[in-house]
Amino acid sequence: MTRRLKFSLTSLLLAAVGTTLLAGDFLMPRWLCRGGEWDGPVTDHFDGVFFYNAEPSTLYKSSNLLQWLSERHQKGDYPTVQQNTHQPQLAPSVDCQDWEVTMVNHSTMLIRTAGLNILTDPVWSDYTSPVQGFGPRRCRPAGIAWNALPEIDICLISHDHYDHYDTDTLRQLAKEHNPLFIVPLGLGSLLQYHCGAHTRIIEADWWETVQHGELRITLTPAKHWSNRYRKVYTRNRSLWCGFYLTSPAGPAIYFAGDSAKSDCFRQIRQRLGAPDVALIPIGAYKPDWIRNGHISPAEAVEAFQHLQPRQAIACHFGTWQLANEGYQETLDDLTSALRKADIPQWQFIAPENGQTLRGKCDAAHTERD
Numbered sequence: 001m002t003r004r005l006k007f008s009l010t011s012l013l014l015a016a017v018g019t020t021l022l023a024g025d026f027l028m029p030r031w032l033c034r035g036g037e038w039d040g041p042v043t044d045h046f047d048g049v050f051f052y053n054a055e056p057s058t059l060y061k062s063s064n065l066l067q068w069l070s071e072r073h074q075k076g077d078y079p080t081v082q083q084n085t086h087q088p089q090l091a092p093s094v095d096c097q098d099w100e101v102t103m104v105n106h107s108t109m110l111i112r113t114a115g116l117n118i119l120t121d122p123v124w125s126d127y128t129s130p131v132q133g134f135g136p137r138r139c140r141p142a143g144i145a146w147n148a149l150p151e152i153d154i155c156l157i158s159h160d161h162y163d164h165y166d167t168d169t170l171r172q173l174a175k176e177h178n179p180l181f182i183v184p185l186g187l188g189s190l191l192q193y194h195c196g197a198h199t200r201i202i203e204a205d206w207w208e209t210v211q212h213g214e215l216r217i218t219l220t221p222a223k224h225w226s227n228r229y230r231k232v233y234t235r236n237r238s239l240w241c242g243f244y245l246t247s248p249a250g251p252a253i254y255f256a257g258d259s260a261k262s263d264c265f266r267q268i269r270q271r272l273g274a275p276d277v278a279l280i281p282i283g284a285y286k287p288d289w290i291r292n293g294h295i296s297p298a299e300a301v302e303a304f305q306h307l308q309p310r311q312a313i314a315c316h317f318g319t320w321q322l323a324n325e326g327y328q329e330t331l332d333d334l335t336s337a338l339r340k341a342d343i344p345q346w347q348f349i350a351p352e353n354g355q356t357l358r359g360k361c362d363a364a365h366t367e368r369d
Contacts, residue, residue, distance in 0.1 A: 032130050033229040035160055036190035036238035045206065045221075050236045051186070053223050055262060057292065076286075076326020081140035086354035088144050099251040099277055100358040103351040104143045105319035107164055109255065109279055114215045114247040116153040120255050120279070121164040122173055128163040128320050130228070135162070136320040139327075143354030152177040154212060157187060158257025159240035160226045163320060167194045174199050182210050182217055186226075186238025206241060207271070218244040218272060220254070223262035224293050244272050251276035251361030254307065258316065260291055261299045265306035276361040278309035282334055282350065283317030286324040294323075297334035301341050304348055311359055314350035 042048050094100045094112035102110040106128075107121040124146050129135025155173060158164055165187075173179065174195040181191055181201045188203040202210050209218045220242040227235040242264075245253040254268065254275040269275075280303055285296035294316070295303065304312050317330050325333070331350055338345055351357060 033234075034190060034193060035226070035228045035234050036186040036188070038186035038238060040185065043205070046185075046239075051226070051239045052236060053225075054221060055223055055264075057223060057225075057260065075321065075324045076329045078139050078321040078327045084141055084143055084352060084354040086143065086352050086356075088148070088354050089356045090150065091358065094358075096249055097251065097361045098358065099253060099361065100356060101253075101277065101279065101313055102144060102356040103313070103315070103318075103353055105138075105140070105353050106283075106317070107158070107257070107281065107315050108142070109313075109315060110144060110149070111245070111253060111255070111279075112150075113245065113253060114213065114250050116213070116215060117150045118154045118156060118245070119149075119152050119173070119179070120156045120243070121158055121257070122155060122169045123163060123166040124169045124172075125166050128166070128322070130162065132168070136322055138319060139321065140319055140353055142319075143352075146172070149177075152179045154215075154217075155179045155181045156217070156243045156255065157181065157183045157191070158222070158242060158255070159184065159224060160187060160190060160228050160238055161258070162228070163322060164258065165190075165228075171195055180212060182219075182243070184219055184239035184241040190238065205239070214247045214250075216246045218246075220244050220256075220268050220272070221262075221264040222257050222259035223264060224258045224260065242268075244268065244275065246272075251359075253277045253279070254309065255279045256281055256303070258293060259295060259303075260293050261295055261302065265303040269307050274308040274310075276310050277359070278304065278307050278312045279315050280304060280307075280312050280348075281316030282314045283325070283330055284323040290323050297330060298337040298340075300334070301337040301343065301348065304343065305341065310347075310362060311357075312348040313357060314348065317350070318353065 045054050088102045095115040100112040108123050109120045111118040124142050126138045127135045183203055185203050185205050188201045191201055204219045206219055206221045209216050222240050222242050224240040226238045226240050242257040243255045252275040280300045282297045282300045284294045285291050334350055
């Protein structure tokens, strides 16, 4: 083979590889890593194209990812568990002043109140990734087997990240349960793309309320971000949020979704009242820069102090290792923070997958309008 022929073949190969990469880079955010988008008026957290946090925030950079990959040897231990210690103990029905929360995994919680079954950020897949087989892998089973779920009435989705928005689970949920999906602005188009045009969806902004029977669901601010691909132009095209649930005679339940340390927790209590139950994230906080979008256990305890719930339940930990802290390290850090704040440990529980917690609301809080 002549030198000229070798050069030509190499050039063709490089051109083919380059074309494939460029084509993939063009197609990925429109297909496999597609995100939502919103067309609406400018607000104090939307500039007409992109959403942004009301408080100053620092976005993740490519250098952060490279830094994190270089520090993977510093990861704490996240043991793989084949069977959960706890099995869900679901009551026949939950209404009036009662509430029930079962930890499924990570930020997937089964909330039961006002006679309704509500799922948050449902993920039953093994990998939190656009492609199964790649990315963070499940370390322990879901706390409720898919076929053991009660009929789901409402699904709350806080934002579009893969550990909160799982396309396979959402398709199956829409097909088998047909719940009402309540999502922040911009996620409706993505959900329709994955689940079909007939999917029941309500999009809302921060502080807007959706009424479903007697249940009022208010979308609350969070300090976070959205993106399903690495491009700047795909970032923050849909909103992120938490949810605050109330009913006339029932408990107030707050699900924070994902958030960095923020004044929003204080604002939520001021505007909506102290919840009976607060589901607060505690995981994915090491190294420090990752807290641009997450809170540590110590910061979760600060959020607890701002919210002043009767009962807090930890989430966003325990199933996928998304940062460098270990499983037991997360629990120990929470215990230490509670002790330092002089808060009894029973008041902020970190449940295992499958663990069911229940209680009754404070009669003084039954009407917050």
